[in-house]
Amino acid sequence: MSRKQRLVVIGNGMAGARFVEELVARGGRERFEIAMFGDEPYGNYNRILLSGVLAGTHQAKDVFLNPLAWYDAHGVTLHAGHRVTAIDRALRVVHAGEVAAPYDLLVIATGSSAFLPPIDGLMKDGALVDGAFVFRTLDDCSAIRKRAETARRAAVIGGGLLGLEAARGLLGFGLQVHVVHRVSHLMEVQLDPDAGHTLSRSVEKLGVKVHLDKETVGVRTQDGAVSAVLFKDGGELACELLVVSAGIRPNAELARACGLEVARGIVVDDALQTSDPHVFSIGECAEHRGQLYGLVAPLWDQGRVLADRLTEREAAYVGSRVSTKLKVAGVELAVMGERDAQPGDEVVSYAEPSRGIYKKLLVRGGKLAGAILLGDASAAPALLQAFDRGAELPETRAELLFPSASSSCPALDLDALPEDAQVCNCNGVTKGAIVSAVKSGKRSMKVLCDATRAGTGCGSCKPQIEALLAAAAEGAVTEDPSVHWYVPGVPLPKPDLVREIRARGLKSVSAVFRELAAGRGLASGNDDPASKTGLASLLKTLWGKEYVDERDARFINDRVHANIQRDGTFSVIPRIYGGVTTPAQLRKIADVADKYEVPMVKITGGQRIDLLGIPKARLPDVWRDLGMPSGHAYAKAFRTCKTCVGTEFCRYGVGDSTALGIAIERRFQGLESPGKLKLATAGCPRNCSEATTKDVGAVAIEGGRWEIYVGGAAGSRVRKGDVLCTVDTQQDALTIIGRFLQYYREHAKFGERTWAFVERLGIDRLKSVLFDDSEGICARLDGDIQAAVDAYVDPWSEGQAPVHQTQFAERIDVPVSALKRVAGGRR
Amino acid sequence: MSARGLGPIELVPPGEGRTFDLGGMAIAVFRTRDGELYATQARCPHKQGPLADGLVGGRSVTCPLHARRFDLATGQAHGGECDALRTYPVFERDGQLFVELRTESQVQACRV
Numbered sequence A: 001m002s003r004k005q006r007l008v009v010i011g012n013g014m015a016g017a018r019f020v021e022e023l024v025a026r027g028g029r030e031r032f033e034i035a036m037f038g039d040e041p042y043g044n045y046n047r048i049l050l051s052g053v054l055a056g057t058h059q060a061k062d063v064f065l066n067p068l069a070w071y072d073a074h075g076v077t078l079h080a081g082h083r084v085t086a087i088d089r090a091l092r093v094v095h096a097g098e099v100a101a102p103y104d105l106l107v108i109a110t111g112s113s114a115f116l117p118p119i120d121g122l123m124k125d126g127a128l129v130d131g132a133f134v135f136r137t138l139d140d141c142s143a144i145r146k147r148a149e150t151a152r153r154a155a156v157i158g159g160g161l162l163g164l165e166a167a168r169g170l171l172g173f174g175l176q177v178h179v180v181h182r183v184s185h186l187m188e189v190q191l192d193p194d195a196g197h198t199l200s201r202s203v204e205k206l207g208v209k210v211h212l213d214k215e216t217v218g219v220r221t222q223d224g225a226v227s228a229v230l231f232k233d234g235g236e237l238a239c240e241l242l243v244v245s246a247g248i249r250p251n252a253e254l255a256r257a258c259g260l261e262v263a264r265g266i267v268v269d270d271a272l273q274t275s276d277p278h279v280f281s282i283g284e285c286a287e288h289r290g291q292l293y294g295l296v297a298p299l300w301d302q303g304r305v306l307a308d309r310l311t312e313r314e315a316a317y318v319g320s321r322v323s324t325k326l327k328v329a330g331v332e333l334a335v336m337g338e339r340d341a342q343p344g345d346e347v348v349s350y351a352e353p354s355r356g357i358y359k360k361l362l363v364r365g366g367k368l369a370g371a372i373l374l375g376d377a378s379a380a381p382a383l384l385q386a387f388d389r390g391a392e393l394p395e396t397r398a399e400l401l402f403p404s405a406s407s408s409c410p411a412l413d414l415d416a417l418p419e420d421a422q423v424c425n426c427n428g429v430t431k432g433a434i435v436s437a438v439k440s441g442k443r444s445m446k447v448l449c450d451a452t453r454a455g456t457g458c459g460s461c462k463p464q465i466e467a468l469l470a471a472a473a474e475g476a477v478t479e480d481p482s483v484h485w486y487v488p489g490v491p492l493p494k495p496d497l498v499r500e501i502r503a504r505g506l507k508s509v510s511a512v513f514r515e516l517a518a519g520r521g522l523a524s525g526n527d528d529p530a531s532k533t534g535l536a537s538l539l540k541t542l543w544g545k546e547y548v549d550e551r552d553a554r555f556i557n558d559r560v561h562a563n564i565q566r567d568g569t570f571s572v573i574p575r576i577y578g579g580v581t582t583p584a585q586l587r588k589i590a591d592v593a594d595k596y597e598v599p600m601v602k603i604t605g606g607q608r609i610d611l612l613g614i615p616k617a618r619l620p621d622v623w624r625d626l627g628m629p630s631g632h633a634y635a636k637a638f639r640t641c642k643t644c645v646g647t648e649f650c651r652y653g654v655g656d657s658t659a660l661g662i663a664i665e666r667r668f669q670g671l672e673s674p675g676k677l678k679l680a681t682a683g684c685p686r687n688c689s690e691a692t693t694k695d696v697g698a699v700a701i702e703g704g705r706w707e708i709y710v711g712g713a714a715g716s717r718v719r720k721g722d723v724l725c726t727v728d729t730q731q732d733a734l735t736i737i738g739r740f741l742q743y744y745r746e747h748a749k750f751g752e753r754t755w756a757f758v759e760r761l762g763i764d765r766l767k768s769v770l771f772d773d774s775e776g777i778c779a780r781l782d783g784d785i786q787a788a789v790d791a792y793v794d795p796w797s798e799g800q801a802p803v804h805q806t807q808f809a810e811r812i813d814v815p816v817s818a819l820k821r822v823a824g825g826r827r
Numbered sequence B: 001m002s003a004r005g006l007g008p009i010e011l012v013p014p015g016e017g018r019t020f021d022l023g024g025m026a027i028a029v030f031r032t033r034d035g036e037l038y039a040t041q042a043r044c045p046h047k048q049g050p051l052a053d054g055l056v057g058g059r060s061v062t063c064p065l066h067a068r069r070f071d072l073a074t075g076q077a078h079g080g081e082c083d084a085l086r087t088y089p090v091f092e093r094d095g096q097l098f099v100e101l102r103t104e105s106q107v108q109a110c111r112v
């Protein structure tokens, strides 16, 4: 066999390095001696994560894809930090300073550079003036971060994808951030004007000031550093930090200088070959069919095709369909395909400007030609799949824009997805690659993602990866052992935990952490926030009045006895026993609503009235004025008992459902439990209060008897309850219900609703324990629930007697006089 | 560098956080059960959740709205799924809380 061919790659960026990886994976080392030149002094890193590095969500060390050792291990010679200065096509040699490397085949993957618009004073001695930066490399990123530490105001020139990501990152440094954009709406390459305007508002809400229609013509400096940018209209903006992000230009000079055909980029054909059959080009520097690409997905395709061809596999590159996602925390934006409709296209759109939502689909011949999803990108995975595959869209377009709320992974047909379909668009990982990694033993999410890199970019494809893992592992998914523990921070299943707590007499959450979690190799110290609320609930159930209540173990709702809302205010739902109210009570509620200018008064789905939008500091006053007990609409506790009118008025009623409902609610109000408890009573089997789909339901039947249903649900899950027993009197109904509730309190996992609990234990077991007393515990259960009922105190009484001086403080005002500077500081 | 007094340490109960308003700008101060003090920006970078209302544990706070978790010392979000928090040095002396605001831009930054 003849000697190996010499393959030289110029550019060790996303395209060059990926191509070499693909080539090595295809046995390329058998055929080629591979040498690479990279301008940057590193191995290869994930450029798209630089936005995260700037924003501080990623550390620089987290973005490396192939460290220097990878090249050694795979026999690839890397000249890191060597810039190629000339290509001699006649002799087939590339020159990089002292180093000269002969080649048989050459791949140019030099990427692009930031475009610098003509701005007076931007450059000094051939370099950017002090304080001005572009945003392209890891070094740029470190330099910007360093400058941001001392600057107060930053201007980003260019309101495209990168400019916005840079601006978002700078906000995190506490700077005043301005985006200056030359045209009349942001991201005009991808977005139509309406979307652009909506985006401006969303970005401004984050704190970035957007200037549109502003052409920057000059930079002013002070002491040699940027002090302001100057606009064509005569205006100016003071800033100490300037990031120029006004587009990119392919690095094609090398190619041009050696006489290769160059248009805007280095011209290549479907074989990715340039005008010289020994020279190929891929990535952002290449121009294919008149198209330049500025995203990674196309260059993954190119790298694969070229690696296939150089190892004598059949392949051609015919262009890529592009889609992208804005990586700006707080603003969801996904864009794919074309921006503007052509005549004959069907345009489906939805806008809700006040919430920053704008969605638009371009449908051409029943297929997706383009889409913009702004403010809510939940539909993106399904649309992307349809777009990538050129699939026929379903008839009901609304389903496309609003994936059904119940499925976390919108209508994605993973089975139908071909092997080579890309699942992770950030790292270009295909379904096939994920499935084969699973088959080769990568059976937990973490191991799988680490091994394939899938899901390690923006993370939006994780639901699909999880689904693929579940399918491909055929039931052998390795799970984290913690799924069997009662809470993640204490390594014990519920029965063992309860035994330990009882044996050691642990009565507070901190005592449990101290005795049972410390020294078990769990992360950072003792108390785990994700475990606190579950432990608090369990201890309260186990110890009743003896429980040592530590307020920090409670979720905010339980600390202030109201439900936190999206804007940080709270909702107040007073208890209305059995849904039966009076004109006086209604009047009082109305008065309170007026007095406190309550933004919304709403009849809930639980037969009660909700006052929404109350600031934390006003809760005590609202409760005092209402003079009604808490409805516990915020806690894992007994919530409501819905009733129907029953025998009192209804012509069909055979049992007094209102009286029973009120008695149930009075007895069990506020009782803590592993999950919420919502009950109902119905006066006859017409079941107007939906009692058969409640945690516990009592349905009156002929002869004054009650059927007791348990484990019903009509929330995220719909399940008809099972009949536990039939009882003769209201008193018996209260007893058996209490017994069931206590058993559930003791045996359910934290957060496990009754439907799951009843299903897990089976109704026959429950009947035998609770009705036939097969374990002889019924009397004990009845006693314990009575004790819990007796321990009940209306939490809203804390409004007038707070457990802590700042319990209801929304903000603690520091008087201006206290703001005087104190010399010294921390010692 | 200047330190500013916030008031008695008892304003923040052990294991919890509180929001302090310094004349129009807000910071969240946390006191862990181990007695450590931390201060960060008041609102969550995700969707502006009130961080002082979160659950504190170990050296982290979990936002009450969508459970993003942050390291109180470094401000980093666990799993990098969110921007990092700004943090401020905070300490106690003679029973009083003090926060250090290092630059004017930090002061500006509190106005989220």
Ligand code: SRM
Pocket: A563, A564, A565, A571, A573, A602, A603, A604, A605, A606, A607, A608, A609, A610, A633, A639, A640, A676, A678, A713, A714, A715, A716, A717, A753
């Ligand atoms: C206010 C109310 C909606 C309304 O305007 O009518 C409501 C509001 C919320 N529900 Fe609900 N649910 C309300 C009746 C219901 C009902 C109907 C009912 O109670 O008869 C259901 C179905 C029954 C059930 O619970 O299964 C219901 C099933 C849910 C679920 C799904 C639970 C499940 O496991 O299936 C959640 C999510 C959860 O608990 O994790 C939920 C969670 C929520 C939360 C607490 C979400 C949250 O954590 O912030 C909402 C609080 C809004 C707020 O800030 O006040 N809500 N929710 C209703 C209050 C009833 C009341 O008077 O107490």
Ligand SMILES: Cc1cc2nc3c(=O)[nH]c(=O)nc-3n(C[C@H](O)[C@H](O)[C@H](O)COP(=O)(O)OP(=O)(O)OC[C@H]3O[C@@H](n4cnc5c(N)ncnc54)[C@H](O)[C@@H]3O)c2cc1C
Pocket: A010, A011, A012, A013, A014, A015, A016, A037, A038, A039, A040, A047, A048, A049, A050, A051, A082, A083, A084, A085, A109, A110, A111, A112, A135, A136, A137, A162, A251, A254, A282, A283, A284, A285, A293, A294, A295, A296, A297, A299, A324, A325, A327
């Ligand atoms: C901050 C940021 C965020 C981004 N986010 C996304 C995103 O979310 N999604 C997305 O799809 N795309 C994103 N991109 C774009 C994406 O990074 C590029 O499309 C991709 O890196 C292009 O790969 P490339 O190999 O062609 O060029 P590059 O990755 O730039 O690699 C080219 C390499 O060649 C080197 N080089 C150039 N000339 C020479 C020479 N003469 N000698 C030696 N070496 C040379 C350069 O130093 C560089 O290392 C982002 C880009 C940036 C800067």
Ligand code: SF4
Pocket: none
């Ligand atoms: S009230 Fe219930 S159904 Fe409505 S948005 Fe909130 S959780 Fe969802």
Ligand code: FES
Pocket: B044, B045, B046, B047, B048, B049, B063, B064, B065, B066, B067, B068
């Ligand atoms: S607002 Fe904090 S996690 Fe969403």
